[in-house]
Amino acid sequence: MASDGKELRGKLVTVIGGSGFFGKHLAQELLSRGARLRIASRHPERAFRSKTSGNLGEVQFVRCDVTKPASVAQAVAGADAVVNLVGAFAGDLDAVQGSGAGKIAAAAKAAGATAFVHVSAIGANAESKVEYARTKAEGEAAVLTAFPKATVLRPSILFGPDDNFVNMFGRLIAMLPALPVFAPTAKLQPLFVDDAAEAVAHALAEPGKHGGKTYEIAGPEVLTMAELNQRIAAAEGRSRWLIELPDAVGGLIATFGFLPGAPITADQFALLQAGNVASGALPGLKALGVSPRPLGLYLDRWLVQYRKHGRFGAKAKAG
Template identity: 55%
Template sequence: MRDKLITLFGGGGFVGRYVAQELLATGARVRIAQRDPRRAFFLKPLGGLGQTQFVAADVTRPDTIARAIDGSDGVVNLVGTFTDYERIQVDGARLVAQAAAAAGAGRFVHISAIGADAESPSRYGRTKAQGEAAVRDALSGATIVRPSVVFGREDQFINRFAGLIASPLPVVPVLKPDARFQPVHVVDVARAVVAALTDPLAHGGQTYELGGPDVMTMLDLHHWIAQATGRDKTFAPLPDAVGSAIASMGFLPGAPITRDQWLMLQRDNVVADGAQGFDRLGIIPTPLGAVAPGWMVLYRRQGRFGHNRAPA
């Protein structure tokens, strides 16, 4: 990958910053493309002089996409949304793939998600599937990566529940307590992307589902976080009827979950039987317990000096 130019759409986001870091370590040149590239300037010190570029681009505007891709050896589309589904996850994915094909970029990775399904009850799941199909139509050699819930220091999943558990609430409600996840470390996802870019002959045209070594229910995850942060909490699993009613109010400010997110929880977020994943990419996935305690200290009562009850 040394000296290859890889354009990352959404490269300053949660997953994108780790993909950029892994690429920079290989000697690749990285071009960060996003609507406000100034928000990704923090990545510049991670590379050598001239190794990192920044360009303003919007996945809904073909002219900006073409400028961002010009001269690239590879492209990664990391852009996703929980609001403007069709415009970003379908039309945007199509435009990026079409531009990459027109520019002759020989390496293309599209980040989707486990749960992408044209028959999904949620718009998020349906548009993820439609986005995959649009990418395949434009660029049959694209690699599609479907991670489960991604965790890392800056995530909006583990940290969200940790903040709730660290709050003064004496009892913490748990929505959809039996929903299953396979949390995957953001660094492992980034390494999977780089592996696919490195060998497009082996990985082009493939779909990889990425899950960590642990399958956990929503209730299991809450208990794990409580242990990792030294919190004694009572958890109240909510019946589906109550969860559905709360989700129906998701349009209100401060609502804990939207209706579409509730529909997503109706299906397990785990790697499908027989699906290709980390094994094919030569990556051993990282357990949640191996890295998350490093930042869970933020949620202990006395921070790093608080009592640590290591989770089982």
């Protein structure tokens, strides 16, 4: 039977950590499929604009701290499905994305949810020396113990018109005549945020098919950090000196922060060095019925704001 695009019609979906970049895009995808949405976050007011994406009564907001079990229980009460987007690079990472993720899954199970999607990250590794990667892997294990039919998604770096990834480099290239490139040969496989949102929606719509499985979801093209910066500069029509830092130098800057405005921490540098591409050992977007769109499809349009004179300026040939 053909789908009408409303596979989640009438279902209440709680999105834990739904006030961030990914959460705002996911809200639009879920509402477009007929879901009712409960956005749970420490700062739900940051997601208030999502209310206009739904009809009257379709979107509600709950203040939730994942380190406080009572607030998690309140957030998932009565939910048909739960999505966990919570993650962090600093603070008590075990409480947030390690054992804490398992507690969220357990609360969802106790509340009677029939589907649970846990968003982890490519590079999750229980043996990693980097706490972020290690606790991401521990969180996956804890989720599957508490909710065996949960779906685990490991996305690569997400990009979108309002991201803090492409836009960060876009701003720096617009401002500076020269820009250091950290880990210039590190490989990335950036994923369009709306494609990631579609993957979550498909997993929620068919928990019998996707539950208990782990997917690596990444974009259709692999590029290095140097190539990424070159393409951003070209889209801005700017000629910039991109200084490819040796890893020894980049590591020192990331560790000690002696370059003003260094946009990377030591752990982030270590993760970047390791690369952010799908391993190929796990199913990907195709298995979820998603056809990913490339970064190049959007760069010229999104980065016009960083060109000299904006949309009214001619796009110069970047060198």
